[in-house]
Amino acid sequence: MRTNIMPRVVTRNHKVILVAGGAGFIGSNLCRRFLDDGHEVICVDNFQTGCRRNIAPFLKRRYFRLIQHDICDPIDISGPVHEIYNMACAASPDRYQEGPIHTSKTCFLGALNLLELARRKKARILQSSTSEVYGDPEVSLQDESYRGCVNTCGPRACYDEGKRVAETLFWEYGAHKGVETRIARIFNTYGPNMDPEDGRVVSNFIVQALKGEDLTIYGTGKQTRSFCYVSDLVEGLIQLMASDEKMPVNLGNPCEFTMLELAEKIVKMVRSRTGVAFWPLPQDDPRQRRPNIERAKTILGWAPNVGLNEGLSTTIEWYRERLAADKEAEVPVGQ
Ligand SMILES: NC(=O)c1ccc[n+]([C@@H]2O[C@H](COP(=O)([O-])OP(=O)(O)OC[C@H]3O[C@@H](n4cnc5c(N)ncnc54)[C@H](O)[C@@H]3O)[C@@H](O)[C@H]2O)c1
Incomplete structure (x- = not known):
């Protein structure tokens, strides 16, 4: 595919x-940041999980362009x-498991097509990899040298293994095709958004x-995650892109919570009277997840600043407003 984006005069x-994936959760937050910093943004998205509302405020901005495109197909862009x-790949297990073969294609073919574009354009390229490359880890603090414990034939494999092979592609293009590659392992x-x-x-x-429903806890709720x-x-992504580091770097917040602790905190902050409902643990659900971010600290000088209480409180307010707007407009949630 060739787009008709006109080249612009570019200052230093x-x-x-x-x-890619600019209409999704992290992608749309990146787009906003780049526009605010005065850059030109080309958002490429197939809207599998992305939401037009996430990018609606950018559409009227001069330096924002949207291309609806699936990165499983080759892409070309005119101009620099x-x-x-x-950032293009469904990240929620429910969503990436809906179309597992498409998920694997997005991880592999999508990465390949974007790497080829980067090679032709002499652009730097960053891959949003994931802590899922560690699978269900046997160690409690995962650093980048840990090679993971992944099931190749399970419901999460399309994503976990897809992201692993994408890292390999990035590494090979960096080593053998002269492309400036970066790999962020996001927790x-x-x-x-x-x-x-x-x-x-x-x-x-x-x-x-917010809806006054019981919170769904899978398994005992004692499995842990850390939230950034x-x-x-x-x-962290911007600093990694600007760095010289070609090997994977963990980006996440090392403060670890059990699902029960998180549920309790949210119920308290929302001032909800809801309880919890226990459901069976999905297959291959990781029991623990906590990044070692020493490399990010040393190489990038990066560490997270926003604590869970502060981040949750902003997020709760965003959801409150979003649900109220959906209700008022009678828009089905998620569109
Ligand atoms: N959010 C997290 O906690 C997390 C953790 C680890 C890694 N990541 C990675 O970060 C990236 C972004 O995650 P997110 O949370 O914003 O997910 P998201 O599902 O909100 O966004 C993904 C975006 O990619 C688009 N997309 C999916 N497949 C595509 C394709 N084939 N072609 C074009 N567009 C496509 C979707 O429509 C969506 O806009 C993903 O690659 C994910 O694996 C996210």
Whole structure:
């Protein structure tokens, strides 16, 4: 596919940045940040899980372009592209398991097509990898040297293994094709623009608490996760892109909570009277997840700043407003 985006006059600090998956949760937060910083943004998205409302405020901005496109198909862009952020892939297990073969294709073919674009444009490219490359880890603090414990033939494999092979592709293009590649291993991130309906734990708990429904806990609720607020992650991604580091870097918040602790906190903050409902643990659900971020600290000088209380309180307010707007407009939630 060739688009008809016209090349623009580019000043020294003004970059043209392509965000694949720019209508999704993290992608739309990145787009906003780049526009606010004065860059030109090309958002490429197939709207599988992305939401037009996430990018609606950008459509009237001069330096924002939207291309509806599936990255499983080759893509070409006329004019310069300086940086590419590959954020395109459904991240919620419910959503990526709906079309597992498409998920694997997005991870592999999508990465390949964007790497080829980066090679032709001489652009830097960053891959949004994930803590899922560690699978169900046997160690409690995962650093980048840990090779993971992943099931190749389970419901999460299309995503976990897809992300692993994407890292390999990035590494090979960096080593053998002269492409400036970066790999961020992102741990659970939350914040505004996260689809209320996509089944991830923070959005689930907040929406259920706001609606006065019992919070769904899978298994005993003693499994742990660590949660990074989206503005911290965006900063980490930008710093990683600007660095010289070609090997994977963990980005996440190392403060660890059990699902029960998270549920309790959210119920308290929403001032909800709801309880919890226990459901069977899905297959291959990781029991623990906590990043070692020493490399990010040393190489990038990056560490998260936003604590869980502060981040949750902003996120709860965003969901409150979003649900109220949906109700008023009678728009089905998630559109
Ligand atoms: N949010 C997290 O906690 C988290 C954790 C680890 C890794 N990540 C990674 O970060 C990236 C963004 O995650 P997110 O939470 O914003 O997810 P999201 O589902 O909100 O956004 C993904 C975006 O990619 C688009 N997309 C999916 N497949 C596509 C395709 N084939 N072609 C074009 N567009 C496509 C979707 O429509 C959506 O806009 C993903 O690659 C995910 O694996 C996220």
